[in-house]
Amino acid sequence: MSRLVNKWINGDCLKVLKKMPDKCVDLIITSPPYHNLRVYSNDPCDLSNCESYEEYYYLLGLVITECERVLKDGGKFVMQYEDYNYTLGRDNKMGQESLTGDIDKLFKDNNMSLWTKAFWRKYSAQRAMLAQGNLYYRNMKARDTILAANVGFVYVYKKSGDCELIKASDITLEEWANWADGVWNISNTGIGHTTPFAEELVKRCVKLWSCPNDTILDPFAGAGTVNKVAIECGRNAIGIELNKEFYDLANEKRFSLWEDSVFDSSDSIEKMKERFNEQLNLGKEQSENAKKDKQEQKELIDKKKVLQKQIKEMELQLKVLGLKAKEIKSIKDNVSEGENDD
Numbered sequence: 001m002s003r004l005v006n007k008w009i010n011g012d013c014l015k016v017l018k019k020m021p022d023k024c025v026d027l028i029i030t031s032p033p034y035h036n037l038r039v040y041s042n043d044p045c046d047l048s049n050c051e052s053y054e055e056y057y058y059l060l061g062l063v064i065t066e067c068e069r070v071l072k073d074g075g076k077f078v079m080q081y082e083d084y085n086y087t088l089g090r091d092n093k094m095g096q097e098s099l100t101g102d103i104d105k106l107f108k109d110n111n112m113s114l115w116t117k118a119f120w121r122k123y124s125a126q127r128a129m130l131a132q133g134n135l136y137y138r139n140m141k142a143r144d145t146i147l148a149a150n151v152g153f154v155y156v157y158k159k160s161g162d163c164e165l166i167k168a169s170d171i172t173l174e175e176w177a178n179w180a181d182g183v184w185n186i187s188n189t190g191i192g193h194t195t196p197f198a199e200e201l202v203k204r205c206v207k208l209w210s211c212p213n214d215t216i217l218d219p220f221a222g223a224g225t226v227n228k229v230a231i232e233c234g235r236n237a238i239g240i241e242l243n244k245e246f247y248d249l250a251n252e253k254r255f256s257l258w259e260d261s262v263f264d265s266s267d268s269i270e271k272m273k274e275r276f277n278e279q280l281n282l283g284k285e286q287s288e289n290a291k292k293d294k295q296e297q298k299e300l301i302d303k304k305k306v307l308q309k310q311i312k313e314m315e316l317q318l319k320v321l322g323l324k325a326k327e328i329k330s331i332k333d334n335v336s337e338g339e340n341d342d
């Protein structure tokens with residue numbers, strides 16, 4: 001039995017990351033602040049509070065450089081963000097702000113490559129309309145139509161080098177059947193924070209790209225969703241959040257509610273492999289049963305065809321014996337009534 005550790009740190013992630021040793025985390029999951037959307041605080045270290053686009057990407061680049069350093073070789077960095085529609089009045093712009101190219105460049109500059117990605121459908125277009133008046137039908141402008149920006153991105157980058165190759169997974173067959181799809185339909189119901197992660201989204205990332213007892217980092221941790229889910233999935237967690245209000249919120253609404261036993265972990269990579277093998281056997285059993293069912297169905301259909309042929313031949317013989325179609329039908333009806341009586 002080992003004890004999991006939940007490190008919950010109030011501070012500027014750049015300063016905190018600089019104090020962490022090289023290659024000490026297995027997975028990073030985060031959603032960064034943006035340069036011109038929401039301002040979380042007046043703190044000069046707050047990335048949402050930058051003077052310019054250039055300053056923002058410069059600082060975000062420094063954070064990614066530090067994250068790459070603390071990540072183990074071959075480890076994954078899940079970057080969750082979204083392109084967003086400008087609303088009237090914001091920087092006098094209309095249309096959409098796209099982060100993809102700039103963020104992708106920062107990862108490439110830090111020798112990390114795109115590994116895989118998912119699209120997160122967070123809510124319906126109808127819900128987006130409530131926040132964005134220009135989506136209402138009555139506000140449409142024929143040549144200027146804008147669609148709802150209700151989809152977030154889950155970009156997964158890989159640090160160069162190799163991690164230990166483990167031919168297993170910590171998810172079930174049923175989960176894989178849903179999660180393998182590149183579009184994740186998950187409604188967002190996080191706590192208190194203005195832009196919270198959905199716990200289900202974090203759970204998928206934790207289980208897909210880490211093992212039991214691994215350590216997971218979120219440098220922009222908000223109300224601590226990554227820490228919560230990581231510990232509850234049997235992983236260690238490190239969360240760094242600048243804003244004291246969000247930091248306290250996580251302590252109060254999440255971590256203080258845990259029983260001490262949540263930190264006890266008897267799980268291991270060996271046990272994960274056992275679970276995986278059980279799922280493999282279940283999969284084999286399911287496909288064998290499906291094959292058997294298919295075979296039985298086929299045999300039934302063949303039998304039916306033979307019987308129909310025999311009936312046709314008997315009808316022909318009855319016709320030859322001079323019976324009329326009506327009489328043959330009445331014989332058939334009597335036979336089926338007799339069957340029903342049985």
Ligand SMILES: C[S@@+](CC[C@H](N)C(=O)[O-])C[C@H]1O[C@@H](n2cnc3c(N)ncnc32)[C@H](O)[C@@H]1O
Pocket residue numbers: 011012013014030031032033040045046047048190193195196197198219220221222223224225226240241242243246
């Ligand atoms: C998009 S939110 C993250 C929300 C989080 N995923 C959750 O589930 O609650 C980004 C967070 O980054 C924080 N932040 C901004 N600059 C920071 C910095 N330099 N160091 C640490 N946190 C910072 C903001 O206060 C904000 O809470």
